[in-house]
Amino acid sequence: MSQGPPLEPSLMYSDIWANGPAVSVMSAIIGPKPRVNYVNGNTALGGFIGARQPVHADITWNHAKSPFGIVTNYYLVDVSAANGSTELWLGSHRDTSFADHWNYKPDDPDFKVKKGFMFGIRDEKFEPRREQAPPIQPTVKRGSVVIRDLRLWHAGISNPSPDPRIMLAFVHTPWYYECPGKVALPEGARGLVEEWASRENNPVVYNAHFVPTQLDHKVVPFTPNFSSRNKGFQAMLPDLPRGFVYGEDEMAD
Numbered sequence: 123m124s125q126g127p128p129l130e131p132s133l134m135y136s137d138i139w140a141n142g143p144a145v146s147v148m149s150a151i152i153g154p155k156p157r158v159n160y161v162n163g164n165t166a167l168g169g170f171i172g173a174r175q176p177v178h179a180d181i182t183w184n185h186a187k188s189p190f191g192i193v194t195n196y197y198l199v200d201v202s203a204a205n206g207s208t209e210l211w212l213g214s215h216r217d218t219s220f221a222d223h224w225n226y227k228p229d230d231p232d233f234k235v236k237k238g239f240m241f242g243i244r245d246e247k248f249e250p251r252r253e254q255a256p257p258i259q260p261t262v263k264r265g266s267v268v269i270r271d272l273r274l275w276h277a278g279i280s281n282p283s284p285d286p287r288i289m290l291a292f293v294h295t296p297w298y299y300e301c302p303g304k305v306a307l308p309e310g311a312r313g314l315v316e317e318w319a320s321r322e323n324n325p326v327v328y329n330a331h332f333v334p335t336q337l338d339h340k341v342v343p344f345t346p347n348f349s350s351r352n353k354g355f356q357a358m359l360p361d362l363p364r365g366f367v368y369g370e371d372e373m374a375d
C-alpha cells in the first residue's frame with residue numbers, strides 16, 4: 123500500500139520530518155538545506171509469500187551520474203527479511219545510468235513482453251551485478267532511518283509475517299537542482315515547515331504546496347517528479363533519451 127504519514131501538524135514529528143542527523147548527512151552529500159520534494163510511505167501488508175517488485179530505481183528518466191537525490195526511509199516497526207524488508211543492491215548507484223533501465227529503449231521487443239510493469243532495471247544488467255555484490259534485505263530497528271541514493275537499485279519484497287511492515291519515504295534534492303516536485307501540506311503546518319527551514323542546525327526546506335484545509339493523507343495523489351528544471355544541470359546529463367517524467371509525460375499504455 124502506497125500510503126504516506128498523517129498530514130496533521132500535531133502528528134508531523136520533527137524527528138522524522140526533519141531529522142537532524144539525516145539532514146546533516148544529506149547536506150554533506152548534496153549541499154546545504156536539502157529540498158524535500160516527496161513524502162510517502164510503503165506499507166507491506168502481512169501474509170504474502172513469494173511476490174516481489176522488479177528490481178528498479180525510483181527514476182524513469184535520464185539522470186545525472188553524481189548524487190542528486192537522497193531518500194530517507196524511516197521504519198515504524200522492526201524489519202528484516204522475516205517481514206519483507208526492502209531488497210537493496212548496495213553500491214549499484216555508483217555506476218549506473220538511465221541506459222540500465224527498461225524504458226531507456228521503450229521499443230525494445232524484450233521490454234514490450236514485460237508489459238504490466240513499465241519500469242525497472244534490465245535483467246542483463248542486474249545479473250552481472252549480482253555476481254559482484256548480491257542484494258541484501260537489511261535488519262533495521264523500529265525508529266531507525268536508512269539513507270539511500272535515489273539511483274540505488276532495490277525492490278519491495280512481500281511480507282510473510284502476520285503484521286504490516288511500515289516504512290516512510292522522503293525524497294530530497296539539492297537547492298540548485300530546481301526539482302518541481304511539491305509536497306501538499308495543510309496551512310496549519312506552515313509554522314513547522316518554516317521552523318525546519320530556518321533553524322540553525324541542519325535546516326531542511328519543504329517544497330510545499332499549502333492548502334487551506336485539512337488533508338487526508340490516504341487520498342493525496344502520487345506525484346513522484348524528481349527531475350531537474352535547472353537548464354545548466356540538464357545540459358550535463360549523459361547523452362541518452364529523456365525518458366518518462368511523472369506529471370510531464372503521458373504514460374504509455
Ligand SMILES: O=C(O)CCC(=O)C(=O)O
Pocket residue numbers: 164165166175180206207208209276277278279289
Ligand atoms: O516497500 C518497499 O520495500 C519498497 C517499495 C518501493 O521501492 C517502491 O514502491 O518504489
Ligand SMILES: [Fe+2]
Pocket residue numbers: 178179180276
Ligand atoms: Fe522503489
